[in-house]
Structure formats: C-alpha cells, structure tokens
Amino acid sequence: MKTAYIGTYPPRRCGIGTFTENLFKSAEQAFGNKVDGTQSFVVAINDNGTTYDYPSEVKYTIEQEVLDDYLKAADYINNSGANICVLEHEYGIFGGDSGIFILSLLHKLKIPIVVTLHTVLKTPSYNQKAVLQQICRMALKVVVMSHKAIEFLINIYDVPMEKISFIPHGVPDIKHDRQKVRKEFGFEDKKVLLTFGFVSRNKGHAVAIKALPRVVEKHPNLLYIILGRTHPAVLRHAGEEYRESLVKLVHEHKLEKHVQFIDEFATDNDLFKYLYAADIYLTPYLNEAQITSGTLSYALGIGSAVVSTPYWHAAELLNEGRGRLFKFGDHDALADILLRLLDDPAELKEIKSKAYEYGREMTWPKTGRQYAELAIAVIKSNHSDRFKNSMLPDLTALPSFSLKHADRLTDSTGILQHAKYGIADFKEGYCLDDNARALLMSAMAYRLRKDSRALELMPTYLSYLHYMQSEDGYFRNFLSFSRQYLDERGSEDSFGRTIWALGYLIRFAPNDAYKQVGRKMYFNAVHHTASLGSIRAIATSIVGIYHYLKAQPADEVMTERLKELTGKLVHHYYESSSDNWQWFESLLAYDNALLPYSLLCATELLKSDPIKEVAIESMSFLEKHTFNNGHLSVIGNEKWFKKEGERSFFAQQPIDAMAMVLMYHQAYRMTGKDMYLKRLYKSFLWFLGENDLRISLYDHDTHGCCDGFEYSGVNRNQGAESTLAFLISYLTVLDVEKDIIALIRRIKAKLLSTSRRIIA
Template sequence: MKIAFVATYPPRECGIGTFTHSLAQAMEKNGNEDNEIIVIAMHDDQETYAFPPEVKLTIHQERQTDYLKAADFINRSGADICIVEHEFGIFGGHSGVYILPLLHRLHIPLITTLHTILENPSYTEKAVLKKIAALSDKLVVMSNKAVQFLENIYDVPPEKIVRIEHGVPDIHFDKEQSRTELKFGDKKLLLTFGFVGRNKGIETVIKALPQIIEKHPDVFYVVAGKTHPNVLRSAGEEYRNYLQVLIKKLKLNDHVLLLNEFVEERELFKYLSASDIYITPYINEAQITSGTLTYAMGSGCVVVSTPYWHAAELLTENRGCLFDFKDENGLAKVLNELFDHPDLMKTIQQKAEEYGQDIIWPKIGERYLELAEKLVSAPAKPEPKKETDIDPLLLPPFSLTHIKRLTDDTGIIQHAKFGIPNLKEGYCLDDNARALLMVSMAYKQKKNAVALELMPVYLSYIHYMQNKDGTFRNFLSFNRNFLDEVGSEDSFGRTIWSLGYLMQNAPNDAYYQMARLVFFEALPNFEKMKSIRGIANTMIGISYYLKINPDDLDVKMILQRMTEILVLHFEQNKSENWDWFESLLAYDNGILPLALLHASHILENKKVEDIAIESMNFLTSHTLKDGYLSVIGNKQWFVKDQERSIYAQQPIDAMAMVLMYHQAFVLTAKREYLEKLFTSYMWFLGENDLRLSLYDFETKGCCDGFEDYGINRNQGAESSLAYLISHLTVLCAYEESYHFRNLNKLSDLSDKTC
C-alpha cells in the first residue's frame, strides 16, 4: 500500500511533525514490504528545512495554490490512501481553511487525525472542522472526550469516528545509567518537557517546590523544551524570563533547570527513564490530546497532572495522580505523599508501564494500517441515480428573517456587521432594487406574506430616489440625507430590472401602476447609458415589461438598439480563445449573456441567441470547469492573457450564474443547464474554492463573500439578497423541470416559467 501524509514533518520542530514521522515509520515497517510512505510537508516559511527523502512535496502554509498543486500531486502519485494530521495552526487561511480545497480534490480515501477539537469553536473553526469531517472517510481521535465532542458539537456520525491512542516509541534506557549520564546522581528528579508557553503552567510547579524541598531537599526539577515558536514571535522570551525571575526570587537556582532546547526523541526518553515523576501542570482543561503525557506514561513514568481532558481520562485506574489547576499547595501535597510512599510510586509506575506497552508505535501503526486497508479494499459506492438535476432537499428553508432585520420603514440597510445592520452606512438604490425583485419573486412563488408587506417599502424607496429627469440617486444616509446627485448606471439598470419584473408579476394594480410610472419616467435615459452592465440590467427589465406588453413597438425598438450595443461589444472584443464582451472578465459577468438570452426570446433573434450561448459557454469554461463554481475574484479580475483572480469572490456573481443558466434552460429546454444552475447555487452552501458555506444557518443571512484569508462574515443586503434570489430561482427551475419531464415540450415549458 502507498500512503500519502499531509502534515508537518522533521526537521521542523513540531509535536505533530514528530507524531507524523513516528506513525509513518510504524506503518512502513509493519512487516509488510509493500508499504510505501510519501510525505507532503507543511512549510511555515520561518526556516529552511532539509527534509528527508520521503518528503516529496512541500506546501507553504499561506500559499493557496500550493494546496491545489498538492492535491494534484497526491492524485497522480499512485497513493492508495491519504492521511492528514490536522491542527488549526499548521494550515493557512482563517482557521486553517486552505486545507479544504486540497481535501475536496482528493480522489482516494482520506483519514484525518484530529489533534485539537475545540469545545467552544468560533463560527469558522466549527465550519472548517465540520467540512473536514464531511470530506474524510474516517476521523481518528485519541480520547473518549474527543469522540463526545465530535458527536455532540460537530454532528459527526459515530460510525465515522475511530479512537486510536497516541503512540509512544518503543525506547527504553536503564534508569541508573541514564541518571549517571545526565549527571543527576541520587536526586529526586521531576520532569516537564515540550514547547514552553504560559498555558503550560510551569510556574505552579516552581511555586510548589519550597514546600517539597522542606521535606525532600534533594528534589530537582527539569523543564526540557524551547519556547513555542508562535510565542517567541509574538512575545519573545517574556515567559521564560518570568520563570527565571521566579526561580531567583524563591532561591531555587540549585533545584531548577530550564533547558532551552528542542530535545530529540532518544534524548527525551533518556530524561524520562532518569525521572522519578513527570508533571504536566497545564492551566486549563481544554486539551483534548497531549503527546507529552502519552510519552511519559508509555515510558513508565509516575505522572502527576492537572485534570485537563486527556489527563483526566488517561490517569484513571491508578495510572497517575491529579491536582487542581494553578494549585501549588495541592501539587506539593501530592508530590510529598508520593515521595513518602515509594510503594505507591512503584504501583503507579507498573500500571503506566502496562498501559504503555499497548500503545507503542508498532501497535498503533498496525491499527492505522488495518483502518487504511478496510477503506482501500471497500467497494466504491455507486453514484446515486439522479431523478432530477436539482435536489430541493439540499436547500435550507426559505426565510426572510435577516431581510426583515435589515429593513426599516425607509428601505433596506446597505451593510451589516456580521448579522447586525450597520446603520452608519445607510441605504442604496442597488440593494432596494434587488430587494424589490426578491420579494416580488417570493410573493409570486410562495405567496409569502412578509414579502408582500415589504414590497411597498422598497418600491417607495425607489420612487423617492428618482430625480425629475428620470435618473436615480443611489445613496441615502440613515438620517435620510441624499449622498449623491446621480447614481451609477449599474444601479439604474438594476432598478429597471426590478420594475419590469414587478410589472409582469404585480400582486395588484396599485403596485403595477406605481412601477409603470417610475419605469416610464426613467425611459428617456435608457439609451444614454454607456456601461454594458447598466445596459444589460436595463434590457432584462425591458424584456419583462414586453412579456406583458408585446405590442409596445417603441420600447421594443429600444431593446433592439440596446441589444445591438452588446452584440457590437462582443464582436469587437472576440478573438481566438476569447469569446467575451470586454478584454477582461470582471464582476457580475453572467448578467451579460443573461441579457442577450432575454432579448433573443423577445426579439426572436437567432444571432443574438447564438452570441448569448457562445459567451455563456466561454464564461462556463473559466468558472465551472472543476465540477463546482469558481467565480472570478474581484481582487484583480481576469484580464485576457493573464492569470485569473481567485479571490475575492462575491455572491452577486454566483447569483448572475444561477439566473443565466435558468434563462438558458427556459430558452432551450436543455437539462444540462439545470445541472449547471444547481451547481452554481451550491456555491452558497459550500461547493466553492474554500469549501465553506456562505449561508449562515443561524442568522438566515449570507456572508459577503470570501477573501484569501477565509469567509467575510459580514452579511450585507447585497449578499443576502443574492442568495435569496438564487434560492427562489432554484425552486422555480425545479418546478419547471418537473413540468418539462411530464410534458417534454418547449412550448408547454415556456408557459410554466417563473
């Protein structure tokens, strides 16, 4: 079997790296000559590492493209299975989010070992870990507490979780010989090892020493370990200096040694064999796994520890002793009692040795191999037969909760801080137009009472922002002061779109007449626009109007002339391998083919339809080529003959794709567009480059997109409306596909469109 590991790895000084090296060796040398190990090592850019031959590739922690290259490398390597050692801090992006695209692209079974599982995770930490669980075939944890957390906090199915203890090296030294070599003589030796930082609670042991030395003056305490690299970068040696001052203050210079070095494994076991008691004085319970604790027990040490999760579980059945957090008096009492009763120490030591023999690395490696072999030999699950291209069960329940939260009697607030309206930013025409479109759709499809209640709020905002010449202002402060004279052409076009849709689907005549009034006041400005997206949005609104007023030849001629402008842009910019309206793919791209799809239907123009399909296929080739939607990021966009931008991706682009494929299905009745539509919608629910959901199931809002560091947790109007419009479009398309399957006639389908 060929096994690929993704983790930190020696010579990088990291506990997970040491774990990975030991596990990899144990699996490779398990009596099966066919096992081959390859390692994809995480690189933190802080040092230059001379990795051993088994490291075939490195991933720079904060370099996103490295993760994608690693996935391709693993898939091509011939590996049968991949094992990922997960710890939030070793992967890039917010809460280590960069690991998700790698896991998603793997074509082989995946085992993920979880070294940290948080009881109170942040929103992103929880989302990342839940997605890792979903992408993994099995999750390995090292304690029963970890199993409980995964089931109760992260909703992981029990059958996906496997408990395999942390392994320990099968290394043993003679106690007396080790003490002689290390020059400890007959001292009563206490030991703590591992990276040093304030959370380790070493000061508790130092403060307890005077009470212990009073009864046992030959006690000596060794702290073996460097300051943790992250602590060193943020606070330098502040903690170690504090310990030095404390040692001096308590006059313990002859009783404490702070060994500031990363102790190699064999040297570490020499210290463990020389020790009388090993201490882990951590200051809080939130540690689900401790490699140092496991090493100490595996070497047969008497262990004394605070009751953090792993210790409280491991030191049962008289395998060690516990004392309370930050309780130097309690620690002194426990240590004095142990030194006063050598027989008790011997009993505890024997129990620890018995436990340690069951978790030596060869046995742990064998358990991982058994798990891997089961996954590799398991028959591939057949792809479920799809009755439709849309699965409505995957959609969250439709909810206007967040939209109501953002809306007051003036209109919808433009921005939000997380899920809370940001009143400082006021209102804008763009979002109120989108809101009008969304509630009009919601009332038409669902007869949603809240949508009907909100409809006049957004319509009256649009009317209020219209100038005498028919143009619109865009921005309004929270205290209702105008912030501009004339808004953008994009905002103008989106407004016409919403008015056109409302006229076609008005719930009563008053709403129709109001929408018509504002629409025709704006009409003299239709052909003054220069922005092709403003033109495209306006064309969509005109198309909706003409569906119910097909004999209005004047407006139809306006649509014809505006269509010709888009066609001209396409013809002027089209070249080999570039079938687009501009020399770049920028924002809201799907709106351009969408406008031509609408116009071709109204104008019955085959050339316009062909250009719409051609440009749509070009856009598809750059955003939907890997089985999920990857919209063009607005960080640098995608300039012709240059690299496309992945970040920052925004919900309005996903919405445009959903609407574009929907209209293509309506026009052609080809089911392939339903699949693309649903794939584009699933971008909101985690089928994206980061593999994280932008829809917030708690607030019912949608996050504002994702940057290179992870999700932008703000949930403004634009993003949440883009999600809801997409949601409603999916439901509409599902209904249409049902009629299509039953009627199978394009003429019948067109009568059923939403």
C-alpha cells in the same frame, strides 16, 4: 499499499511532525512496506518560507500560505498512484484563515481520505468549525485520540458516529535502564520532577514552581526539570518574556538549585532518557481545553507516575488510578500530592505499574497497525465513493429558505447596505442598488412561496425607489441613515438594476396598487436607457424590459427599445471579441453572467438567431473560465481577468454567483437541457461550499450570506448585496425545484448502476 501522508515533518521542530514521522514508519512496517520513500511518501508543510533538509520519504512540500501549492500537491498525489491519503490536522499548520487552504487540496483528491484530528475545540470560532466540518465531510474516516473528542465531534460538529475511529496517541517503543540514565545525568541522589514540551504560558510551569518550596523543605534533594524550547509562535510575538518570568520566579523563591531549564528540542531517544530518569512527570496545564497531549501519552507509555491538572486528555488517560489530578492553578494541592507520593514509595510504584500496563497498548507498532488496518478497510469499502464528485446533494439537505437576515437589515426607510458580521451597520446608510435587489427578491419570494413577510417588506423597498427618483425620472443612489441624499445622480448600474426590479414587479405584482406605482416609476425612467453607456446597465435594463414585455407583449415601443439595447450589447461583443476571446469587453470583471443572461432573455422575445449565437458563445466562454474541477469559480475582483492576462481568483463575490444561476436558469428554460439545469444548481452550491475554498458563505445562525472570500478566507460581514444574491439565487433554484429533483434521481440511478457493474 501506497499511502500519501500530509503533515509537518522532521527536521521541522513540531509535535505534529514527530507524530507524522512515527505514524509513517510504524504504519509502513505494518503494511510490510520499506520505510524509505520508495512506496508511500510524505507531503510536508513548510512554515514562514523556511526550507528543511527532509529525508527521502518527503516527496513534495507545501509553503503554508501559498494556496497554489495545495492545488499542485493534490495533482501530485493524484498522479502518484497512492491508494489513500492520511492527513494530520492541527490548527496553525495549514494556510489561510483557520487553515482553510487544506480544503482545496482535499476536495481535489481522487483517492479516499483518512484524517487524524490533533485538536477538537469545544468552542470553535465560526471559521474553525466550518473548516473542520468540511474536512470531516470529505474524509471517509476521522481518527481521534480521546473519547472526549468523539463527544465533541458528534454534538458540536455533527459528525456521524460511524465515521469516527478511536486510535490512541502512539508512543515510541524506546527502553532505557533507569539507573544508567540517572547516573548519566547525575541524578543518583535526586528526586526528579519533569515537564517537557514547548514552553508557553498555558502550560502552567509557574504553578509547579510555586508548589516547590514546601516540597523542597522536606526533600532538599528535589530537582524540577523544564525540558523544551519556547513555543515558536510565542517566540515570534513575545520573545523569551515568559521563560524569563519563570527564571525570575525561581529566584524569588530561592529555588535556583532545584529548578533546571533545558532549552532544547529533544530527540525521542533523549526525551525517553529523561522520562526514565524522572520520579514524577508533571503537566500542570492551566485549563481543560486540551483534547490530545502527546507528551502525556509518552509519559504514560513508559509507566511514569503522572501528576496533572484535569485537562480533557489527562482526565481520561489518568483514570482508574493511573495518575493523580489536582485543580487548575492550585499549587498548594500540587504540593500536597508531591509530598504524599515522595513520602510513600509504595503508592508511587502502584501508579507507575498501572500506567505501564495501560501504556503498553499505545506503542507505535500497535498504533501503526491500527492505522494500517483502518486504511485497508476504507479502501475496500470505497467503491461507491469514487463517484462522489459527480453527485448533486438533495434539496432536502439545503438550509430552509429564510428572510430573517434581510428583515434584520431592513427598517422603515429600506434595506441598509452593509453589516458587521450579522449586525446592520447604520453608518453606511442605504443605496438604490440594494433596495432594487430587495424589491426583486421580495416579489420573487411572494410569487414563488407566497411568503407573507416578503409581501410586508415589498412596499418598504418600493417606497425607497420612489423616494430616490428625481423629477427627470432618473434615480439618486445613496441615502444616509439620517435620510440625507448623498448624491444627485446615481450610477448607471444602479439605474439598470432598478429598471430590472420595476419590470419584474409590473409582471408579477401581488396587487394592483404596487403594480401601478411600479408602472409610473418605470415609464418615468425608461427613456434614460437610450443614453446608457455601461454594458451592465444595458444588460439589466434589457432584463427589466423583458419582464415588462412578458406582461405587455403588444407594446411595440418597448419592443423597439429592447431591440436597440440588445443591438448595443451585441455591438460591444463584436467590437471586443476574437478567436480566443468571446466577450463584450477586454476583461472579465464583475456580474459577468448578466451579459449573456440578458441576451438569452432578449432571444426569447425577439427570436433572433444572431442574438442567440452571441448569447451562447459568450456563455460558453464565461463557463470555460469559471467552472473549475466541477465547481463554480467566479472571477475575483482582486485583479479581475484582463485579455491576454491571468484571471483573479480572489476576491470572489456572491453577486457573480447569482448572475450565473440566473443565466443558467434562462438557458434551461429556453432549451430544456439537463446540462444547464445541473450548472444552475452547481452555481447555487457555490454559496454552500462548492467553491475554490470549499467553505460555505451562508451563515446558518444568522441566515445571512457572507460578503465573499478573500485569499485567506471568508469575509464574515453579511451585507445586503450578498444576502440578497443568495436569496434571489435560492428562489431561482426553487422555481425549477421539481426539475432538479428529477435530475438528481436520474444521476443517482445512473451512478448506482455503474457502481454495481464495477463491484460485480
């Protein structure tokens, strides 16, 4: 059995690193492997550019904030011959917003995944929840160390119970003679209290110090040891401010002889010496939100008498008399418990006995064996999952179609451009681009779904277009919230999108009144298409004229205009293309798929093989650079993709995914080929997590779509452009819903047949 372990690792000073090391050694011994890195291995996470002198089992390292390292690590693991990957997950050790970079690595793996969750938050942020849900979806088994974590995973994160395994936190099987270590430390005549672990404000050391004066009064030989360094995150942001405040508190209560700070990261061996030497172990944490505590597990594992606040893991582990609990922040209650235990050796002994009996079941040899057995079971049951990347999710698994966020952004003037998260941003006002998209979306929604709210919204968007049209037929673009024009002449891109929306409205108007208004505006504007220079404005105008001609095929003037615009776009292609660059300009920028999409539309009407050839060639070229490992990876507008340069992965925008959906929809309608239908659906799934960061941009709470993703994670603002791009894409999928359902059935049948042959 060859296993790839991912996590932090010693000599990096990190509790997760210590856990990963102990798991590696104990599980490998259970597998019967040598613990020297010749079989299983570790992929270690570095922090802040720091390098470490790792032991031989660490075969690959990842710089925490370098996304490319995660992708390369996935390749390394895939080529290593490993049978399974075991991931140690904790917020803060992986790169990107809420550790989002780890999703890219996990998705690229071709072997089954088991994940250990060291933190499961009760009230996660949107991104924290989304990242953890994606990890749990990709993992075949999710290991937690408390039953409270199981409750949270089921009720908050929607993880199926059958996917979750409970394995307690391991405890090193280290033994020391209590009297010898007490003599070594000079504790023979002391009553010793101990707290260990990283020092930070939420650990509640101040509460313990405030409890001591009453205890010291009766037990003047008492010594409280605070063992551990300041947490690295605290040290970076606040230095030793907290530790210094504790020292000051000790002076204020005249406890200098009774409190000892040991500022070091103790080895397991030294740590266990202190545990054996102590009479009582304290965890006076300030709030309940700790689902797993390695320090508490260690104390319980050797049979310490533990006194703690009732944070989640403590309430669970110290149940049935295995320790004593006091209220958060209540130093008087803590003093009462300490006095009772120090005055009653029999009660103290009883607690230790119960703790030791329970702790013996948590030693690393036993915990490692449980992980090994779980890994073997996962591999044996993984036959069908080898095809998981080929599967398309059912349409029934998608969110319901909803106009709620578009409705939220719309007032009596039109749809507002921007949003702060899910709330409309009035300061930025309105624009022609978004209201044209909104008109297109509402017309599609009524045609395909007979959505009554879409019908109600439609005249608002149409009225905005009418208000922004100048006497010469061209359009202004921007309008303030106070309804003041902000420009005299809008961009060519906004003009082209308006021609597109008006053409679609003429073709699919829900009533004659809207159609006649659309026709008047269209014919007042369409003559301006002759002077367009922007290739995207030319493309969107082609699409608008295409829709108009589908309704009025005998209009020879419009047919000639379609030929002229198509000729311009084809000319751009021939001017810029070469053997290794089949494109319309010297870079791939934004809304790229609109260009081949428009030519596919023109091909349908003009029946021109040269136009079709350019459409197919450019579509194939774009596809080569945007479909990465089976999912859509649109060109990011951070740097775009210049000829002879490197493509930009960030920031990816929803309008680019929408254009891909529309392009493949038209290609499928013209050819009937499954490959285009599959790519159409895959392109739509970009919105729902089938992307480079493996995270959904659709917000199930607001029914809006996030504005894209940057290098570190999702841009949570949900403006009109992004939400409309999602809705138009979804409606395009629904237009071929029956065909997609049939395709999914064919894929499932084929994979089931293949899986049965392999199992046989």
